[in-house]
Amino acid sequence: ASGGEVVTVASNIASDLGGSVHVLIVGGPGTAENVAELGRFGAVRIDVAEHVELSDYNPEGYATVIRDHLYQGDYAAAVFAATTLGKDLTPRVAALLDVPLATDVTGVCVEDGRIVIERPVYAGKALVRLEIDATPALMSVRPNTFPILESPESAQVRVFTPDVDPCSWSVRVLERKTSAKGTLDVSDASTVVSGGRGMKEPSNWALLEQLRDALGSGVALGASRAVVDAGWRPHGEQVGQTGKTIAPKLYIAVGISGAIQHLAGMRTAQTIVAINHDPDAPIFKVANYGIVGDLFEVLPRLIQEIEALREQP
Numbered sequence: 653a654s655g656g657e658v659v660t661v662a663s664n665i666a667s668d669l670g671g672s673v674h675v676l677i678v679g680g681p682g683t684a685e686n687v688a689e690l691g692r693f694g695a696v697r698i699d700v701a702e703h704v705e706l707s708d709y710n711p712e713g714y715a716t717v718i719r720d721h722l723y724q725g726d727y728a729a730a731v732f733a734a735t736t737l738g739k740d741l742t743p744r745v746a747a748l749l750d751v752p753l754a755t756d757v758t759g760v761c762v763e764d765g766r767i768v769i770e771r772p773v774y775a776g777k778a779l780v781r782l783e784i785d786a787t788p789a790l791m792s793v794r795p796n797t798f799p800i801l802e803s804p805e806s807a808q809v810r811v812f813t814p815d816v817d818p819c820s821w822s823v824r825v826l827e828r829k830t831s832a833k834g835t836l837d838v839s840d841a842s843t844v845v846s847g848g849r850g851m852k853e854p855s856n857w858a859l860l861e862q863l864r865d866a867l868g869s870g871v872a873l874g875a876s877r878a879v880v881d882a883g884w885r886p887h888g889e890q891v892g893q894t895g896k897t898i899a900p901k902l903y904i905a906v907g908i909s910g911a912i913q914h915l916a917g918m919r920t921a922q923t924i925v926a927i928n929h930d931p932d933a934p935i936f937k938v939a940n941y942g943i944v945g946d947l948f949e950v951l952p953r954l955i956q957e958i959e960a961l962r963e964q965p
Contacts, residue, residue, distance in 0.1 A: 654733075656693045656800045661760055661793050662731045663694030663803055668762035669728055672696045675807075676721050678714050680707025684811045691807030693800065698807050701814040708825040709737060710818075715744035717814045722749065727788040729767055734792035734897075742792045754784055754791040775893065776916040795839070796899035796920055836872040838889060843867055843902040844918075846874030846891055850907020850928060850947055854884040859951045860906060866958040874898075874918075876908050892917035907947050910935025927951070 655675075662673045675690055675698045677683055684700040691698070701717050718741075722730060730745075732738045734756050746753035758779070759770030767789040773780050784791070838844050845867070847860050857873070864871045875885035877892050891898060893913040903921035908914060910926070910933055918924070919938050926939035927947050936942045943950055 654795075654800065655690055657795070657798050658731050658733050658793060659690050659693035659695050660801050661798050662729065663801075665729050665731070665760060665762060665767060666694070669765070671728060673805075674699065674725065674727070676701065676718060678706055678717050678814075680704055684809060688807050688809050691805045692802050694803040694805055695807045696805045698809045700809065700811045702811055703814055703816050705816050705818045706814075708828075710821055710825070711740055711744055711823055712821045713816055713818070714741055715748055717816065718745050719748040720814065722788060729784075729789040729791065732790075732792040734794050736896075738792050742790065746790050749788075749790065751786040751788065751790050752784065754782060754789070757791045757793045758797050760791070760793070772916065775912045777912060795897045797897070836870070838872045838874045838891060838898050838900075839896055841872035841898075842870040842900055843904070844872050844874045844891070844898060844900045844921075845904045845906065846876065846889075846908060846918075847879060847885075847906050848876040848908030848914075849878045849882075850909075851879065851884075852907075856948075857885070859948070859955075862955050863904070863906075863951060863958075866955045866962070868962070874903075876911075876914050905935050905939070906951065908935055909933045910938070927954075 659673060659675060666673050673695045675695045677687055677698065678701045681702050681704060683702050687698050687700060699721065706713055732742045742753055754769045754771060757769045757771050761768050767784045768781055769784060769791055770779055770781050845860050845864050847857060851857065860873055864873055873889055874891040875889040877890055877894060879885050880887055880890045890896065891914065893916040895917055897917045899920040901922045903918050904925045906927045909928065915938055924939045925941045926935040927943045927950050928935060929944065929946055931944045
């Protein structure tokens with residue numbers, strides 16, 4: 653979830669409760685740059701905890717800083733993003749505060765002064781509504797689920813140095829590996845081309861790379877959990893309940909059957925195109941356009957047609 657999405661959710665809660673939104677950002681020196689723009693989404697105060705020992709994400713250090721900050725304020729709710737980092741961090745914060753945590757939230761409202769959330773259960777087959785009877789109401793919201801609304805406020809930015817004790821941390825950053833140069837993250841792409849087991853083997857991803865290149869800029873490669881678990885593709889490309897939740901303008905699913913866990917991560921895409929040899933594949937139930945056929949015959953033809961269109965004046 654983007655900062656704007658999280659702040660928008662918090663702003664909606666604050667509006668219904670008659671309160672205001674404070675944002676806490678944790679990081680190393682220089683983190684405070686450009687944070688004032690979060691005021692566009694309703695934040696009236698932005699507290700930035702800067703410390704050189706927090707330059708790299710540390711679950712224990714970050715959780716302790718957040719806990720101490722929440723203790724100092726009378727907050728009705730604390731909203732996080734259910735990103736990979738958020739899924740690691742929020743349970744730690746909940747444990748330190750000794751409050752329950754609502755995860756992967758897809759809906760929030762206030763009823764009779766009580767915060768009520770909605771979240772998927774049974775791998776997305778059903779939704780459950782829960783009233784959070786705790787203060788603060790701790791929740792992580794599913795990325796790319798809530799509309800981002802602007803309600804401009806003049807945000808006051810306060811930078812402070814938190815008390816941290818790195819010697820007590822059991823987690824250390826030993827090595828940092830970056831993605832290949834030029835690789836676009838699936839969360840940032842306007843178009844995502846994803847492959848599943850139907851690709852048969854890792855070397856066949858060359859076809860998806862050709863399709864990506866033919867489509868132009870702003871295109872990323874994605875993958876189903878099955879191929880990531882098989883070691884064919886890196887986890888950073890995984891789309892689905894245990895991967896990344898995305899909402900691109902165009903999502904092309906190639907050789908993906910459409911397990912409910914995968915659909916949970918991409919069903920909010922504006923346009924979904926599915927290519928699969930099985931006409932009964934679940935992916936076709938959510939697809940705007942479907943092609944039933946052998947992907948090894950369909951993809952070369954599709955790439956050829958796209959390249960021909962791009963060459964037209």
